[in-house]
Amino acid sequence: MEPRKRMERLAGELLRHQHLYYVLARPEISDAEYDRKLDELLRLEREYPQYASPNSPSRRVGSDLDGSFPERPHAVPVLSLDKLYDAGEAAQWLRKTAGACPGGAAFTVEEKIDGAAIVLYYEGGELSRALTRGDGVTGNDVSDNVRTIRQVPLRVGEPGSLAVRGEVYITRADFARFNAALPEKYANPRNLAAGSLRNLKSALTARVPLNFFAYEGFFAGESGGDHLEVLARLRGLGFRVNPRLGFFCDGNGRRRRALALFPEAHAAPLAGVEEYLGRRAAARAGVPYDIDGLVIKLTDLAMRRELGFTAHHPRWAMAYKFEAPQARTELLDVLVQVGRNGRVTPVAVLKPVALAGSTVTRATLHNQDYVDMLELGIGDQVSISKRGDVIPAVEEVLEKSAKRPSVYKLPELCPFCGSTLVREGGHHFCRNLDCPERRRRALGYFCAKDQMDIETLGEKTLAFLYEKGWVRTIPDIYSFDYSRLEGEEGFKERKIARIREGVDKSRERPFVRVLASLGFENLAAAVAAALIGHGFADIDTIIAAAARDDWQAFAAVDGVGETTARQLVAHFRDPQNLDLIARLRAAGLKFRAEGDAADRLDDSFAGQVWVITGSFARFEPRERAAEEIRRRGGRVAESVSSRTTHLLAGAHPGSKLAKAEKLKATVVSEDEFVALLGKRS
Numbered sequence: 001m002e003p004r005k006r007m008e009r010l011a012g013e014l015l016r017h018q019h020l021y022y023v024l025a026r027p028e029i030s031d032a033e034y035d036r037k038l039d040e041l042l043r044l045e046r047e048y049p050q051y052a053s054p055n056s057p058s059r060r061v062g063s064d065l066d067g068s069f070p071e072r073p074h075a076v077p078v079l080s081l082d083k084l085y086d087a088g089e090a091a092q093w094l095r096k097t098a099g100a101c102p103g104g105a106a107f108t109v110e111e112k113i114d115g116a117a118i119v120l121y122y123e124g125g126e127l128s129r130a131l132t133r134g135d136g137v138t139g140n141d142v143s144d145n146v147r148t149i150r151q152v153p154l155r156v157g158e159p160g161s162l163a164v165r166g167e168v169y170i171t172r173a174d175f176a177r178f179n180a181a182l183p184e185k186y187a188n189p190r191n192l193a194a195g196s197l198r199n200l201k202s203a204l205t206a207r208v209p210l211n212f213f214a215y216e217g218f219f220a221g222e223s224g225g226d227h228l229e230v231l232a233r234l235r236g237l238g239f240r241v242n243p244r245l246g247f248f249c250d251g252n253g254r255r256r257r258a259l260a261l262f263p264e265a266h267a268a269p270l271a272g273v274e275e276y277l278g279r280r281a282a283a284r285a286g287v288p289y290d291i292d293g294l295v296i297k298l299t300d301l302a303m304r305r306e307l308g309f310t311a312h313h314p315r316w317a318m319a320y321k322f323e324a325p326q327a328r329t330e331l332l333d334v335l336v337q338v339g340r341n342g343r344v345t346p347v348a349v350l351k352p353v354a355l356a357g358s359t360v361t362r363a364t365l366h367n368q369d370y371v372d373m374l375e376l377g378i379g380d381q382v383s384i385s386k387r388g389d390v391i392p393a394v395e396e397v398l399e400k401s402a403k404r405p406s407v408y409k410l411p412e413l414c415p416f417c418g419s420t421l422v423r424e425g426g427h428h429f430c431r432n433l434d435c436p437e438r439r440r441r442a443l444g445y446f447c448a449k450d451q452m453d454i455e456t457l458g459e460k461t462l463a464f465l466y467e468k469g470w471v472r473t474i475p476d477i478y479s480f481d482y483s484r485l486e487g488e489e490g491f492k493e494r495k496i497a498r499i500r501e502g503v504d505k506s507r508e509r510p511f512v513r514v515l516a517s518l519g520f521e522n523l524a525a526a527v528a529a530a531l532i533g534h535g536f537a538d539i540d541t542i543i544a545a546a547a548r549d550d551w552q553a554f555a556a557v558d559g560v561g562e563t564t565a566r567q568l569v570a571h572f573r574d575p576q577n578l579d580l581i582a583r584l585r586a587a588g589l590k591f592r593a594e595g596d597a598a599d600r601l602d603d604s605f606a607g608q609v610w611v612i613t614g615s616f617a618r619f620e621p622r623e624r625a626a627e628e629i630r631r632r633g634g635r636v637a638e639s640v641s642s643r644t645t646h647l648l649a650g651a652h653p654g655s656k657l658a659k660a661e662k663l664k665a666t667v668v669s670e671d672e673f674v675a676l677l678g679k680r681s
């Protein structure tokens with residue numbers, strides 16, 4: 001048989017046997033026979049690498065080469081779920097949601113496994129990529145590692161685009177065994193599962209006994225139907241679907257149909273849900289892996305769409321968490337934080353205490369009302385919890401301090417600028433726009449990993465630049481001449497070069513990040529992504545809508561309510577904000593959404609680092625030349641360094657030309673540049 005055909009046949013057989021063994025636990029051939037086939041395939045792939053598929057079953061063994069985890073956008077944003085901690089409240093939520101569905105509603109109750117969430121994308125029946133949840137808008141591409149998980153199908157009998165969400169997890173027994181052999185131990189099964197997805201060498205991931213359950217599927221071009229049918233279909237395609245499933249609805253016939261799809265399910269009327277939640281919570285230790293709650297989901301997909309989302313959560317699902325982890329400690333002090341929007345937050349300084357796998361030393365106290373409600377004073381013994389996500393909160397005072405039985409009060413003046421704090425609604429605010437703390441926070445927020453990701457401008461560096469008066473506003477980040485740092489303590493040449501590089505690189509951040517980084521209230525990544533997805537694909541469209549006072553246009557976006565819509569109008573009419581946008585635009589930031597490849601022409605400038613100097617006849621402003629370079633895969637830097645490969649020199653080039661010549665960078669005139677642009681790779 002010709003090698004290519006033989007390889008295809010072997011790959012198909014091996015994938016089928018992997019599915020029989022790892023998913024269905026019904027092997028048809030012996031391990032030795034399996035190994036023999038795999039060895040043959042590996043041999044052929046070495047001999048004919050041109051025929052090896054990225055989804056070959058040989059990928060299951062991973063690679064010893066270092067991988068990387070580039071950020072990629074999710075096709076459908078992955079929102080976190082709203083959480084409740086009481087079975088009664090969860091049952092009440094279900095009744096309320098059912099009440100909003102004319103014609104009756106059905107719900108599934110599924111285990112919330114404490115593992116690592118992952119989204120698998122299939123194209124033409126092949127696993128094309130696997131992303132971590134990330135921030136929900138973009139995730140890290142961990143495809144090579146995920147391909148080693150035997151329970152993840154590499155090929156499926158579904159020709160259209162398919163996205164599958166699920167959980168990668170490890171059983172407690174496997175964790176104990178595997179962790180014991182590791183030189184550096186993981187704290188819990190979840191950390192091991194999540195850590196394994198981020199192994200640089202996929203061969204290491206291949207050794208971890210990881211499991212996978214699929215829990216949501218999105219078939220391209222289909223929006224109606226029923227969640228239970230989707231799960232059954234995923235199962236038919238070879239995915240493992242968790243059989244510990246509850247199904248609740250008031251129609252007998254519907255329950256019978258559900259049981260026909262999932263005979264293992266527990267099916268009962270809506271009124272039975274509270275009892276079921278309580279029973280499952282009590283019995284969770286009997287499940288072989290960690291679960292920290294149950295997820296209640298409406299099954300009707302059209303109804304889901306109708307209910308929609310808040311900015312943070314879908315309205316059609318709820319997580320019932322078994323318990324909020326708690327610990328007892330002492331309140332040592334209260335810090336006053338002032339945020340970039342001026343909001344004052346008292347923060348509890350706690351005697352360090354272990355809670356849910358980490359050491360807690362700080363907890364939010366929200367505002368004065370919260371402190372008053374707790375009757376909280378310094379020196380008190382308190383209980384703290386991690387409700388929902390990761391931010392710890394002070395829950396109650398267990399014992400008042402004997403020495404100072406008082407209740408803490410916020411200061412009257414901003415501790416950073418001395419201006420009088422103003423109370424608005426439940427919160428206090430520093431209203432001074434020039435408050436150094438507010439400015440510092442805005443800079444920190446802008447540079448943060450989730451925003452513009454200028455990691456070389458960390459908190460310390462920003463504080464230093466601020467102190468010196470060099471970087472006080474966001475546009476200063478792009479206009480400051482970082483060579484002024486030369487000779488300053490702690491700023492070696494290499495560090496300065498890295499800062500420049502970080503700043504340059506941030507110009508490539510997509511519009512959605514730029515928009516969220518501006519720091520406007522209620523315009524974080526989720527809303528920014530929703531706006532862009534709805535057709536507000538560039539800043540001018542947004543500004544134009546705001547100028548027309550057209551808040552309704554914003555309110556028509558999924559996840560944007562009237563309050564946020566009106567705020568958006570105010571943000572994008574504010575002259576100070578418009579000035580900020582104009583200056584960042586001039587600095588070369590992206591203010592227009594681009595498809596991954598839509599704006600990218602080719603890779604003819606890939607690997608090149610350009611510096612632009614002088615003035616040009618055809619590229620005014622100069623940013624237009626920079627854009628052409630980036631569209632061809634090149635990078636543009638502010639100043640000439642040893643990394644510079646090309647200098648685009650216009651009229652009156654200045655000192656950069658001499659420096660570039662000294663460093664042997666290629667000097668390109670405007671005419672030569674135009675000729676280069678005409679060439680396609």
Ligand SMILES: [Zn+2]
Nearest residue numbers: 414417430435
């Ligand atoms: Zn202040």
